Amino acid sequence: MKFSQLFMPTLREDPAEAEVVSHKLMVRAGLIRKLASGIYSWLPVGLRSLRKVENIIRDEMNRAGAQEILMPAVQPGDIWKESGRWTAYGKELLRFKDRHDHEYCLGPTHEEVVTDIMRREIRSYRDLPVNLYQIQQKFRDEIRPRFGVMRGREFGMKDAYSFDKDDPGAETSYRAMFQAYINIFKRCGLRFTPVEADSGSIGGSFSHEFMVLAETGEDAIVHCASCGYAANTEKAPFVCSAQTQAQDLDAPPYSKVLTPGMHTVEKATKFLNIEAREMLKTMIYKTDNGPVAVLILGDREVNAIKLKKVVGGESDPELAPPSMVQEVTGVPLGFIGPVGLNMPMLADIGVRALGRVATGGNEPEYHIINVVPGRDFSVTEYHDLSAARPGDLCPQCQGTLTIARGIEVGHVFKLGDKYSKAMGATFLNAEGKKDPIIMGCYGIGIGRTVAASIEQNHDESGIIWPMPLAPFEVTVLPLQAQDPEIMAAAEKLYQDLLGLGVEALLDDRDERAGIKFKDADLVGIPFRVSVSRKSLAAGQVEFKERRSSEVRMIPLAEAAQTLLGWRNDQLAQAKA
Ligand code: ATP
Ligand code: MG
DSSP: BBBGGGOOOOOOSTTTOOOOOOHHHHTTTTTTEEEEEEEEEEEEEHHHHHHHHHHHHHHHHHHTTOOEEEOOOOEEEEEHHHTHHHEEEEESSSSOOOOTTEEEESSSSOOOHHHHHHHHHOOOOGGGEEEEEEEEEOOOOOOSOBOOOOOOGGEEEEEEEEESSHHHHHHHHHHHHHHHHHHHHHHHHOOEEEOOOTHHHHHHHEEEEEEOOTTOOEEEEEEEEEOOOEETTTOOOOOSSSSOOOOOTSSSOOOEETTTTTTSSHHHHHHTOGGGBBBBBEEEEEETTTEEEEEETOOOOOOOHHHHHHOOOOOOEOOOOOHHHHHHHSOTTTOSSTTTOOOOOOEEGGGGSSSSSSEEEESTTTTEEEEOOOBBBSEEEEEEOOOOOTEEEEEETTEEEEEEEEEEEEEEEEEHHHHHHHTTEEETTTTTTTEEOOOEEEHHHHHHHHHHHHHSEEEEEEEOOOOGGGOSEEEEEESSSSOHHHHHHHHHHHHHHHTTTEEEEEOSSSOOOHHHHHHHHHOOSSSSEOOOOHHHHHTTEEETTTTTOEEEEEEEGGOOOOOOOOHHHHHHHHHH
16 A cells, blocks of 8 residues: 555544543544544554454454354344343343334344344254354444443444353353454454453353453453462452451450541541451442341452342342431441341451451441450351452462453353243254253454554554554655655565565655654554665665664665565464
């Protein structure tokens, strides 16, 4: 491609609404343009990178034995009613009616459609396993679209679905996809980690998210440097050394302390001159099964997803508003405690470690000290209820956990018979009996993967593409474009590169060298080759990698072959 013909509208300034660097750079380098909130067009340069991600995905999915299909974006409401998600999916599902008043939606995902295909076609266990995937636009009416294409409302996704006759088969399919995902994200040049994720009501470790590590990530993950364990904060189990409740039986009887206005853990512990972890917080939660009190050490936070698993119900448990707290306990927020509290009391297992605590006094403006769990109040049940924190013990090796932030680029999930049962997708097993098909689903956000790569690979001048995702691999810059000799040499090198299958961009514009360098840096092309009077006089060209500041001279006659070799090395490295 020649720069003079390229449609790449660049901007000098960051767009006002962009919060993260990938969004800023994608707009500034002319990769994307916004049409409406969360809805973007991909311009030529951006699309080249997007297609590269798609092609890597295709390659690895095909290698893993999956077959590509293409399902419609428009889906009838009927199949969503069959699966029960027409109501369960909520407002993220964009619904509409056709002229006959029939209900439809724009697919946010395709479990229903693919299950409908398979229930009509699969007869016997001999027809299984099958794995089908597609690369297609999804629509989700996200409550807060942001970060450009990272959380869009319309976005490209690779979604795959596996169909097996039994659990061991489904496990094999899951592992194959897990490995394919590792290959895909490695080939994209990303630094990532698969983490155990919460799998909602299904339970067990049936789900992994693939997280690209980046400060701007929306997800918090814990990581163990010693053994490599990684999990979502709501998934990582808390490791408490105490197996039973410690009780400090030397403690004197508990006593009231007047603590006027000390309604936060921070204020009260300062006032009482104790550590936050020596204070027991009593939090009142609103759940589908009524209000519950959750007891937790003052330095930890309740995780709503862990709590939901214990209390059950459809909606996420929520902290009760002050009015409700007052109504249920008779005490204002900030002074509730377990002593004399008459309601179900769930304690985080971390509470077991402390034999003596301070708590709210169950009376306005009072706390009580020297409270001994088990002696002065009874816990209804102990559960793992707190989110993991840096410094916690690793559940796998007892090492120390650290917190990192991540961008979820992929998700692998065992579905079991959830959809096949609801929609009647069965097959005849070897004994001639009907069984539901066992399913798995596997998603990758294509645009989000491109953006995540930029989050990890950039500097103050622009994008630094890893070779496998680069829109162009080499840019050739004739520095004095009016000089026919220089132009001719640059043009020849450009043609030679194209002939060798190297994706080259010739900056044939009549612009100053500084402007050419600036644009090459902004767009982030991995290899830059400059042809100048000086270099030409020596029969050389100047080579620089976007990633480094080092400049090297290479002989012009061998330049195309040399660049081909280096390009191939980088592609091979990503694959290894
Ligand atoms: P998130 O928690 O970020 O909303 P999700 O769990 O809803 O993601 P999945 O349903 O597992 O996502 O979708 C598969 C993949 O699609 C995700 O791993 C992500 O890469 C991508 N994805 C999901 N929502 C969006 C979005 N709004 N914009 C761009 N990509 C998305
Ligand atoms: Mg989502």
